[in-house]
Amino acid sequence: MDHPEQYKYHHITILGGGLAGLSAGYFAAKRNIPVTIFEASSEMGGNCKTFQYKGFSFDSGAHRLHHGDPEINREIRNLLGDDIQKLDIPSNIYHAGKWIHFPLMPMNLLRNMGLKFVTNTALEILFSRLKSKQQLDNFQEFALYKYGKSLSERFLLNYSEKLWGISCDRLSRDIAGKRLKGFYLKAFLWEAFFGSKASKHVEGIFYYPRYGIGQLIESMKAAFSSSETCHTNSAVTRIFHRENKIIAIEINDTERIETEEIVSTLPVNRFLTIMDPAVPEAVLKVALQLHYQNILLVAFIINKKFVTKVATIYFPESAYPFTRIYEPKNRSPFMAPANMTSLVMEIPCSSDDVLWKMSKQEVVETVLGDLLQTGLITRNCIVDTTMHKLEYAYPVLELNYKHAISKINAYLSRFKNLAVSGRNAKFAYSWIHDEMQASKAIINGYRAQ
Numbered sequence: 001m002d003h004p005e006q007y008k009y010h011h012i013t014i015l016g017g018g019l020a021g022l023s024a025g026y027f028a029a030k031r032n033i034p035v036t037i038f039e040a041s042s043e044m045g046g047n048c049k050t051f052q053y054k055g056f057s058f059d060s061g062a063h064r065l066h067h068g069d070p071e072i073n074r075e076i077r078n079l080l081g082d083d084i085q086k087l088d089i090p091s092n093i094y095h096a097g098k099w100i101h102f103p104l105m106p107m108n109l110l111r112n113m114g115l116k117f118v119t120n121t122a123l124e125i126l127f128s129r130l131k132s133k134q135q136l137d138n139f140q141e142f143a144l145y146k147y148g149k150s151l152s153e154r155f156l157l158n159y160s161e162k163l164w165g166i167s168c169d170r171l172s173r174d175i176a177g178k179r180l181k182g183f184y185l186k187a188f189l190w191e192a193f194f195g196s197k198a199s200k201h202v203e204g205i206f207y208y209p210r211y212g213i214g215q216l217i218e219s220m221k222a223a224f225s226s227s228e229t230c231h232t233n234s235a236v237t238r239i240f241h242r243e244n245k246i247i248a249i250e251i252n253d254t255e256r257i258e259t260e261e262i263v264s265t266l267p268v269n270r271f272l273t274i275m276d277p278a279v280p281e282a283v284l285k286v287a288l289q290l291h292y293q294n295i296l297l298v299a300f301i302i303n304k305k306f307v308t309k310v311a312t313i314y315f316p317e318s319a320y321p322f323t324r325i326y327e328p329k330n331r332s333p334f335m336a337p338a339n340m341t342s343l344v345m346e347i348p349c350s351s352d353d354v355l356w357k358m359s360k361q362e363v364v365e366t367v368l369g370d371l372l373q374t375g376l377i378t379r380n381c382i383v384d385t386t387m388h389k390l391e392y393a394y395p396v397l398e399l400n401y402k403h404a405i406s407k408i409n410a411y412l413s414r415f416k417n418l419a420v421s422g423r424n425a426k427f428a429y430s431w432i433h434d435e436m437q438a439s440k441a442i443i444n445g446y447r448a449q
Contacts, residue, residue: 018046124148
């Protein structure tokens with residue numbers, strides 16, 4: 001389904017103008033394949049954009065660019081030119097009132113958590129490596145096996161439950177993905193037993209656009225878009241199909257548009273619910289079992305030059321409703337005025353959560369006490385706040401999700417002019433490089449005129 005058969009009709013209708021959709025449009029334009037993108041919101045970028053607020057800029061998440069596919073690296077460099085910066089900034093974990101380096105390293109843990117904790121952690125990791133590999137059915141079992149009880153219970157399990165919204169014994173081990181690359185076991189054991197670092201970590205080394213991650217989006221858009229190709233405020237409300245082909249879409253419940261080729265980046269459960277005729281009940285049933293986690297993004301405008309010296313601060317303890325805080329100015333000085341800064345807080349929640357239904361002021365009042373308790377800032381430093389709601393931020397990979405996706409893909413594969421791209425359409429946790437690479441692969445499956 002990711003690589004449609006070769007067709008002579010070349011116009012591609014792209015559903016959704018987020019990173020995956022714009023990447024498909026960009027790579028299509030490079031091959032002179034005509035495209036039209038329909039985006040429901042008022043601007044392109046989806047959940048990969050940079051917000052502007054009274055002279056401050058902040059991303060829709062703690063985005064960063066790591067080394068990925070060499071061809072995608074070259075594309076990003078070509079798009080951003082001299083505005084792509086290489087940064088080496090560490091991160092922290094805030095736990096029990098202590099600031100702990102991330103990636104976790106024994107000498108720093110020794111100072112913050114004590115000898116008993118470090119010894120137990122190192123021994124648990126070592127003994128787990130000596131055991132025969134077990135059947136690890138869920139993320140909780142995976143974490144305990146790979147990282148030991150001491151480390152997992154303090155830094156992994158609570159954090160993951162907050163992020164995904166369900167207990168770790170109900171989560172697939174696939175949520176680990178690349179998220180745990182900061183947990184370098186060999187380096188941890190080497191430093192624990194020999195007292196010196198085995199190698200320099202890569203958690204803090206990343207690339208970042210001078211004016212925020214949205215600069216990548218705007219650069220792709222500028223390379224191919226026009227008023228005829230990119231349509232905002234254009235929600236796809238129905239998808240018409242006949243004889244194993246998507247024949248048309250409906251925009252905003254009114255306009256019907258005929259289609260040739262389709263690339264969908266819409267959340268897969270939404271895509272299936274708006275198909276006309278309706279999909280088989282068995283397929284719809286599994287689609288409705290898929291869930292996504294939303295993010296509340298709260299930005300605090302701070303009357304200080306800087307607050308931290310780190311890229312990201314993670315909060316694993318369940319007492320804090322937020323999972324991480326980042327200071328955009330540490331990524332680029334262009335993200336805030338010279339003598340001021342901002343802190344951006346991520347709060348995961350579902351559409352049914354009380355926090356999601358609150359006003360900005362109610363959310364700020366709810367989380368402010370926890371933020372002040374960390375000692376990062378005082379109340380009189382805060383001069384303003386703003387908030388954004390990000391829907392469909394993370395697909396929740398529950399234990400049965402592969403079965404559901406397999407059934408859905410089997411149904412969608414019959415539509416020979418349909419391809420899907422992006423984390424929400426594929427229901428997979430992916431990074432920026434992954435989404436660009438997947439969209440490029442799809443476009444490479446088409447013949448240009």
